[in-house]
Amino acid sequence: MNSGQYYNQPVADWARQNIRGRVEVRRLFGSRLGMIFTYVLLFSIPGAFLLLGLVMLALGAKAGDGVGALFFFGFLLLFPCGLIALLGAYVRRGLAKSLDAEGVSAALGKRFPWGKLYYVDHVTKHLRAGRVSRQVKDNQLELVFEGGKVIIPPLIHERAAVWELVNSMPAEVRDDGVPRASRANRAEEELIAFLNSLDKPRAQGE
Structure with a gap:
């Protein structure tokens, strides 16, 4: 991407129309x-x-x-x-401190304008205790901008409202770095391959 020309107009327009005031991202602790x-x-x-x-x-x-x-x-x-x-x-x-109509403020004061947003990444947390491992889907949000990345952690006040606000913006969405559309296509391909593997023994039996 050409950093000098890149501007996410749809997200910038959406933010000015839909974010009223300042949305605080307050960590629980x-x-x-x-x-x-x-x-x-x-x-x-x-x-x-x-x-x-x-x-x-x-x-x-x-x-x-x-x-x-x-x-x-x-x-x-x-x-x-x-x-x-x-x-x-x-x-x-x-970490994100607040969101407003113009952009995101990080915890130490750095500003990230919506027009420079590349994508929103839904990050999975991997937990392991002994031999047992599990995944926490959509554990945190990472807003990736031209000038860096801002994290919205999971343990925040009014988490559902913040998640809903970010998910409603017209931005590219990724899951653990993989574009969501690509992941859907890959899941469809895996399903077709699985169904084809079930048909092979049946065809051999005939």
Whole structure:
């Protein structure tokens, strides 16, 4: 596709006519207070080491009394905690925050206009417990734009309404990256092949 000329006019027109106001994509466990509480728990262990070291210094303790070890372990634990926090921020940046008549806003503020939407992908989640595996169809939606991808996760408030809104737009739809029309054609071909395989033994018997 020529990125300079590509523009999805049908989706852009549909959005202006059908999306009124701002549609929030609110995660079930993604409130601001919940995130603050998570970060407090994450950094509480290294913080406890550092705080204890500061208290011992204030009370006149020396480095040989274990203060240096407390600071060492405190700063050492900051690295994995910081990496976990950065990983969480990296994952969140691709999540949708809201939808409006002009486009989609990602969690960290990046905007994706509807005119640059390529397709909507319905992604399956694969679960495995021991030898048992199962699939959760249509687990999450991925809106693939010219400038990147925005994910609508499964655990959100008013999930059915958001799914219905996205599914009603006149955009190309894919299932796990496969165009839905192609998948339907492939399923039809597999059915015909199966029926033909049933006819072969009957023809041989005659």
